[in-house]
Amino acid sequence: MEDQILIVEDEIKLAHLMSDFLTSHHYATHIINHGNEVLPWLEHNRPSLILLDIMLPGQSGIELCKAIRKFSNVPIIMVSAKVEEIDRLLGLELGADDYICKPFSYAELVARVKAILRRLTSITDISSSTMKLDESTYSVQYKATSIELTNFEFQLFKPLFNNPNRIFSRDSLMDTMYADQRIVSHRTIDSHIKKLRKKLDEVTQTDSVIQSVYGVGYRFVHPQ
Template sequence: MTTTETAYILIVEDEERLARLVADYLRANGHRVEHLAEGTGVVAWVRRERPDLILLDLMLPGKDGLDICREIRAESSVPIIMTTARVEEIDRLLGLELGADDYVCKPYSPRELVARVKAVLRRTLAPEQPAAESGPLRLYRDELRVRAGEREIELTAVEFALLETLYGAPGRIFSRDRLMDRIYRDHRVVSDRTIDSHVKKLRRKLAELVPDQELIHSVYGVGYRYELPAAGD
């Protein structure tokens, strides 16, 4: 069985030297690694091979990394860490809005990247946990799934961490800064818009499960809270 100690990782990177270096570090940490140097065949490869995590460069020959991320997210919740030299905030927000679980800017240390990989894998490949239940939702942390009745959705690791934080303390208001600390354990600096973007996408997904109930509420000027529906709703 795949564990956080041994995962199947796909590197999508057109800089051959960098890809080899990262692959060496990952293999030294016990992971199986495959490498693709251009974007055209990535989605088909992922569909066929089902890796545990993807390191996805943004600027690729054949097909752009954002397009690849969008296509993968349409059918899979496999963790995706984007790597790129484009550091503008709009690129960061767009990558996360499309469902990337993390975002690493070049130049980066291979050790830092391996640490990010470990952090994402801990969230997504942790030993199976029993489902948590509060109100209409049941959360399955080991599978990043949320269920309500007969309906079910998959979330990205970031979306699940956000929901799990709010869900674990119904009625409590979490500031954006507090949510950032819970989601980004490396304490990186991101804008309030990043959290708002995640919440917007999470709400859209939850609406598929419970279309008649708003579970995540905005508190103007403060943050967000998870609120259980009133009895009889």
């Protein structure tokens, strides 16, 4: 079964060019040109990934990303002509998995899509005595409780979980998330760690299973 990519882009010509290129790489696509049509469509459809432009008529991409994250962990790549770091950070803080800036090459677009979908097809269970990661649902199972994570949060937590007590620098975590070595602010990692830590601490009722090491980075400590 082909992966379906939802393209949310109000520039109709660009949307169709994106669709044509993705289709040539054996992806199914669906195009939506107006922000207000996205949520109703998602009520009846489950795409494998969403390419979401920030500037849209009706609901903006930022508003949509925030709304989608309330009910779905579908991977989201933000698309924008704005290249300022604050826009990238804002998109990622709202739960986006990646961003791509206009103008972009279609080869780069496909590479980003493939990279995220490749993570989804590598389904593994990684467990400890009291905590388990389930990559098929992007969740953490702690005793009898399930903690839902976004795709980005899950991929960020996985290396920490696999290497308890090992200190990871922000740069090494960024390299894990961005294999193409793009420049990403340390604030992006800190922002996701903050939200991830809050989710885990609320359930484990510990001070923190993800500990900050001053001036170095972060490490994971198994909860009791």
